[in-house]
Amino acid sequence: MKLRGPDTIVLGLPRGGVPVAREVADALGAPLDVIVVRKLGSPRHPEYAVGAIGENGVRIVDEDAVRSVHLDPNDLHDVEEQERAELARRSAHYRAGKPRLDLTGKRAIVIDDGVATGATAAAACRAARVLGAREIIFATPVAPADWAERLAPEADALFALETPEHFWAVGQWYELFDQTSDEEVIAALDR
Numbered sequence: 001m002k003l004r005g006p007d008t009i010v011l012g013l014p015r016g017g018v019p020v021a022r023e024v025a026d027a028l029g030a031p032l033d034v035i036v037v038r039k040l041g042s043p044r045h046p047e048y049a050v051g052a053i054g055e056n057g058v059r060i061v062d063e064d065a066v067r068s069v070h071l072d073p074n075d076l077h078d079v080e081e082q083e084r085a086e087l088a089r090r091s092a093h094y095r096a097g098k099p100r101l102d103l104t105g106k107r108a109i110v111i112d113d114g115v116a117t118g119a120t121a122a123a124a125c126r127a128a129r130v131l132g133a134r135e136i137i138f139a140t141p142v143a144p145a146d147w148a149e150r151l152a153p154e155a156d157a158l159f160a161l162e163t164p165e166h167f168w169a170v171g172q173w174y175e176l177f178d179q180t181s182d183e184e185v186i187a188a189l190d191r
Contacts, residue, residue: 003137004028008107011035012188013124014090015180016170017112020141022188024111032189033101035110036091037123038083040076042069050076052119053083054127055091055100060119094185104132114170115143115160118150125154142173 008030012021018034025032040051040061050071051061059080066076108128115121125136138151139159144167148158162173171177 001028003107003109004030005107007105008109009033009101009103009133010109010111011124011128012185013037013110013112013120014094014185015182016114017140018185018188019180020113021109021111022191024109024139028109030109031101034091034094034185034189035108035124035127036087036094037120037127038087039120040079040083042071043075043079045069049117049119052123053080053087054123055087056127056130058123058127058130060123060126062117062119065117090182093182094189096186100131102132103128105134106132107135107137108133109137109139110155111139113141114173115140115147115151116170118143118147121151122154125151129154142170143167 008028010021010025010030010032012018012032012034014034014036021032037052037054039049040053042048042050050065053059110124110128112121121138125138128136136155137157138155142162143160145163145165151158
């Protein structure tokens, strides 16, 4: 509750982070917006993140991950191009013509439903910083035990309710982990 105040804005990562962020925004009496990011997956293993992109041209690439999957720069470029198109589509769709909330000088609480590699979380925090947030707080219900060291350079504070040692995927920590739809994201933003 110490984060309440007129300078706090809650940002959810679509799609699964938005319902979690809605609850936090309601509890804090803060406005909610999305911070749209997209994972850059390996073409042969799309779930394996080699990086992430975010709004305002944010780009994070894990060169070690790129080397480990022997990803050709042209293939990475193709993946990024596809994801940039999807990022633009989602941003326009979720906001439905409404402007992005102004983060200049604000405290941004960035929320996702969980952290796996941390690529999209890092991109979201960096995007919030590029958009002018003075303070970045990243919060999530669940993350691997070593998550903080990976995200520390991008956020001023990090919070996770659970940080299990034996972490394989975000979904393993939920009883129900269905895909959140675009319609559910828009409904949460409109609420």
